[in-house]
Amino acid sequence: MxxxxxxxxxxxxxxxxxxxxxxxxxxxxxxxxxxxxxxxxxxxxxxxxxxxxxxxxxxxxxxxxxxxxxxxxxxxxxxxxxxxxxxxxxxxxxxxxxxxxxxxxxxxxxxxxxxxxxxxxxxxxxxxxxxTVLFEPGEIRTGSGNIYKVFGPYWRKLREREVPEKLAKVQKLDAPAKLPSSDHLGDWNLLPTQPNWAGAFEETWEPGERGGRARWLSWLKSNATSYDEDRNFPGRDASSRQSPHLHFGETSPVVAWHDLRERIEDGDVPEDQGESWLSELAWREFHHQLLCAHPEMFDKPLDAKFERFEWDTDDDAYRAWTKGQTGYPIVDAGMRQLWQTGWMHNRVRMITGSFFVKDLLLDWRRGMAWFWDCLVDADPANNTAQWQWIAGCGADASPFFRVFNPVGQGERFDPEGAYVKRWCPELKDLPKKHVHAPWDALADVLKKAGVVLGKDYPEPIVEHAARRDEALARYKAIKT
Ligand SMILES: Cc1cc2nc3c(=O)[nH]c(=O)nc-3n(C[C@H](O)[C@H](O)[C@H](O)COP(=O)(O)OP(=O)(O)OC[C@H]3O[C@@H](n4cnc5c(N)ncnc54)[C@H](O)[C@@H]3O)c2cc1C
CATH class of the missing domain: 3.40.50.620 (HUPs)
Structure with missing residues (x-):
C-alpha cells in the first residue's frame, strides 16, 4: 500500500x-x-x-x-x-x-x-x-410534506419505493502502519459477574454478524412460510429473533429485505407471509422517523393530555411485575422470559406493557426504563414508540380505553398454555383450562397440580376488572 x-x-x-x-x-x-x-x-x-x-x-x-x-x-x-x-x-x-x-x-x-x-x-x-435503515427518516412523507403518524399509509408509501441495493461484503482492509492503542474489552466490565444473570443468554444467542446470519437463514428456511399465521403465538416461537441483530447492525435491514423478497419471488415463501414480516420491519422504520422528528418522546407523551394522567407509584406492584410475580401467568411468563433471556415475544410485550399501564396504573416511563435495562434489543426508537403506543399516548396508538384482559389474551394466544408452562414451571401440571387463571381452579385441581396459591405461585396482585374501571375513570378525567 x-x-x-x-x-x-x-x-x-x-x-x-x-x-x-x-x-x-x-x-x-x-x-x-x-x-x-x-x-x-x-x-x-x-x-x-x-x-x-x-x-x-x-x-x-x-x-x-x-x-x-x-x-x-x-x-x-x-x-x-x-x-x-x-x-x-x-x-x-x-x-x-x-x-x-x-x-x-x-x-x-x-x-x-x-x-x-x-x-x-x-x-x-x-x-x-x-x-442502519431502509430509508432515511423523513424521506417518506405525506402529500403535505409531513412525516407519517399513522402506520398504514406510511407502509403503503414505503412499498411504492425501491429498497436500495445491498453492498458487497468487505473482504480486505489493510490496517494503517501505525495503530494507536486500544482499550482491552474485558476492562470495560460489560459482562455481569456477581451475580451472573446472563447465564441463559449464552444458550439463547450468538451475537455478531455470523450468529445473526445463521439465525436469519434458519428462520427463512423453517418459519418464514407461516410467519403471519404464527407470529402472535408466543408458544410457537415463530418470529425471526433478528431484533438485537438489527439493533446492533449485525444484520442489515436492506439485506434482510432482499433475501426475503427473493424467497417470495422464487415461490419459497408465500407472498402474504413474507410481506407480513416486511411490514414489521417497516414498523422499525416508522418508529425511527417518528423519534427523529419527535425526540421529546423519550420522556414526554406525544399526546400532551397524558401529562395530566394520575399514575400510581406503588413500588411493591412495580417489583412484582419486574420479577414475574403478579399472579397473572401470561404476564409473569413474559417478565421471566425477559429477565432470563433478554428478550420477550412481541405479543407478550404488549400484554405485559398494557398490564403495567392499565392494571397497575404505573407510569409508562418506568416500564420503558425496565425494558431498556433488560432487553438485548433495547432500541431508543422502538422501545419509546411502543411504550407510548401501549399507554395510548403515542402515534397510531392503541386507544387507552382498549384494555387488554391478561386472561383472555393468554387463552387466545397461548391456548395450550405451553408458553406459560415453560416460563412458570410451577404451573406445568395445571390443566390448560386453568393455566391462565389458576385462582379459578377448584381446590382439588390445584392440589393435584401441586400448586398452593400464595406459596408456590402468587395470588393476583390486583383484580383486573376493578383496575380496568379505575384506569378508564382516570382516563376520563384527562379526556377533556
Ligand atoms: C412495549 C414494547 C417494547 C418494545 N421494545 C422494543 C425494542 O426496544 N427494540 C425492538 O427492536 N423492538 C421492540 N419492540 C417491538 C417488538 O416487540 C420486537 O421488535 C420484536 O418482538 C422482536 O422480535 P423478532 O425480531 O423476533 O420480531 P419479528 O416478528 O421477526 O420482526 C422482524 C423485525 O421487525 C421489527 N419489528 C417487529 N415488530 C416491531 C414493532 N412492533 N415495532 C418496531 N419494530 C418491529 C424488529 O426489528 C424485528 O426484529 C417492543 C414492543 C413493545 C410492545
Missing part, C-alpha cells in the same frame, strides 16, 4: 462487514483503514446502554474484532465522550478521512454533528451514509 493517509471508520450500531456503506467507502478509498468503537456513556445521558445490551455489545465486539483481524484491519476500542474521543483517535491514526453510518435519534444526531464539525476544523474529511 502506498504511503497514503489512512481512513478511520467510526462504527456504532452497524457492527458488520456486509452492506456496510461506511466500511465499504473506506475500503474503496484505496487507503489503509482502521475501525473505531467508542463506549460512550456520557452523551446518551439517561439512555446509556442497559445491562442486557452491554452483555450483547461485549460479545458482538469480540466477534467483530476477530472478523476485522481476519480481513487485515483492526478494531480500536476507546471509552469516553465521542465528541472528544473520535477527533483525538483520528489524529492519532493520522487519518484524512473519517466515515460513519448516520444515526438519527435525539442526542445521537447532535453528537454526530459535533464530531463532524470538530473533524472538519482539523481539516479531516467526513463522509456519512445511510446504513
Amino acid at each position: 502506498p504511503d497514503t493517509a489512512p481512513a478511520l471508520v467510526w462504527l456504532r450500531n452497524d457492527l458488520r462487514l456486509e452492506d456496510n456503506p461506511a466500511l465499504r467507502a473506506a475500503a474503496d478509498s484505496d487507503r489503509p483503514a482502521a475501525c473505531l468503537y467508542v463506549l460512550d456513556d456520557v452523551t446518551p445521558g439517561d439512555w446509556a446502554m442497559g445491562g442486557a445490551q452491554r452483555w450483547w455489545l461485549h460479545k458482538s465486539l469480540e466477534a467483530l474484532a476477530a472478523e476485522l483481524d481476519r480481513i487485515g484491519s483492526a478494531l480500536i476500542l476507546r471509552r469516553g465522550d465521542s465528541r472528544g474521543v473520535v477527533p483525538s483517535v483520528a489524529q492519532e491514526v493520522g487519518a484524512d478521512l473519517v466515515t460513519w453510518n448516520r444515526r438519527y435519534i435525539g442526542w445521537q444526531k447532535e453528537v454526530d454533528d459535533d464530531v463532524a464539525h470538530a473533524l472538519q476544523e482539523q481539516e479531516i474529511e467526513v463522509r456519512t451514509f445511510r446504513g
Whole structure:
C-alpha cells in the first residue's frame, strides 16, 4: 500500500462487514483503514446502554474484532465522550478521512454533528451514509410534506419505493502502519459477574454478524412460510429473533429485505407471509422517523393530555411485575422470559406493557426504563414508540380505553398454555383450562397440580376488572 493517509471508520450500531456503506467507502478509498468503537456513556445521558445490551455489545465486539483481524484491519476500542474521543483517535491514526453510518435519534444526531464539525476544523474529511435503515427518516412523507403518524399509509408509501441495493461484503482492509492503542474489552466490565444473570443468554444467542446470519437463514428456511399465521403465538416461537441483530447492525435491514423478497419471488415463501414480516420491519422504520422528528418522546407523551394522567407509584406492584410475580401467568411468563433471556415475544410485550399501564396504573416511563435495562434489543426508537403506543399516548396508538384482559389474551394466544408452562414451571401440571387463571381452579385441581396459591405461585396482585374501571375513570378525567 502506498504511503497514503489512512481512513478511520467510526462504527456504532452497524457492527458488520456486509452492506456496510461506511466500511465499504473506506475500503474503496484505496487507503489503509482502521475501525473505531467508542463506549460512550456520557452523551446518551439517561439512555446509556442497559445491562442486557452491554452483555450483547461485549460479545458482538469480540466477534467483530476477530472478523476485522481476519480481513487485515483492526478494531480500536476507546471509552469516553465521542465528541472528544473520535477527533483525538483520528489524529492519532493520522487519518484524512473519517466515515460513519448516520444515526438519527435525539442526542445521537447532535453528537454526530459535533464530531463532524470538530473533524472538519482539523481539516479531516467526513463522509456519512445511510446504513442502519431502509430509508432515511423523513424521506417518506405525506402529500403535505409531513412525516407519517399513522402506520398504514406510511407502509403503503414505503412499498411504492425501491429498497436500495445491498453492498458487497468487505473482504480486505489493510490496517494503517501505525495503530494507536486500544482499550482491552474485558476492562470495560460489560459482562455481569456477581451475580451472573446472563447465564441463559449464552444458550439463547450468538451475537455478531455470523450468529445473526445463521439465525436469519434458519428462520427463512423453517418459519418464514407461516410467519403471519404464527407470529402472535408466543408458544410457537415463530418470529425471526433478528431484533438485537438489527439493533446492533449485525444484520442489515436492506439485506434482510432482499433475501426475503427473493424467497417470495422464487415461490419459497408465500407472498402474504413474507410481506407480513416486511411490514414489521417497516414498523422499525416508522418508529425511527417518528423519534427523529419527535425526540421529546423519550420522556414526554406525544399526546400532551397524558401529562395530566394520575399514575400510581406503588413500588411493591412495580417489583412484582419486574420479577414475574403478579399472579397473572401470561404476564409473569413474559417478565421471566425477559429477565432470563433478554428478550420477550412481541405479543407478550404488549400484554405485559398494557398490564403495567392499565392494571397497575404505573407510569409508562418506568416500564420503558425496565425494558431498556433488560432487553438485548433495547432500541431508543422502538422501545419509546411502543411504550407510548401501549399507554395510548403515542402515534397510531392503541386507544387507552382498549384494555387488554391478561386472561383472555393468554387463552387466545397461548391456548395450550405451553408458553406459560415453560416460563412458570410451577404451573406445568395445571390443566390448560386453568393455566391462565389458576385462582379459578377448584381446590382439588390445584392440589393435584401441586400448586398452593400464595406459596408456590402468587395470588393476583390486583383484580383486573376493578383496575380496568379505575384506569378508564382516570382516563376520563384527562379526556377533556
Ligand atoms: C412495549 C414494547 C417494547 C418494545 N421494545 C422494543 C425494542 O426496544 N427494540 C425492538 O427492536 N423492538 C421492540 N419492540 C417491538 C417488538 O416487540 C420486537 O421488535 C420484536 O418482538 C422482536 O422480535 P423478532 O425480531 O423476533 O420480531 P419479528 O416478528 O421477526 O420482526 C422482524 C423485525 O421487525 C421489527 N419489528 C417487529 N415488530 C416491531 C414493532 N412492533 N415495532 C418496531 N419494530 C418491529 C424488529 O426489528 C424485528 O426484529 C417492543 C414492543 C413493545 C410492545
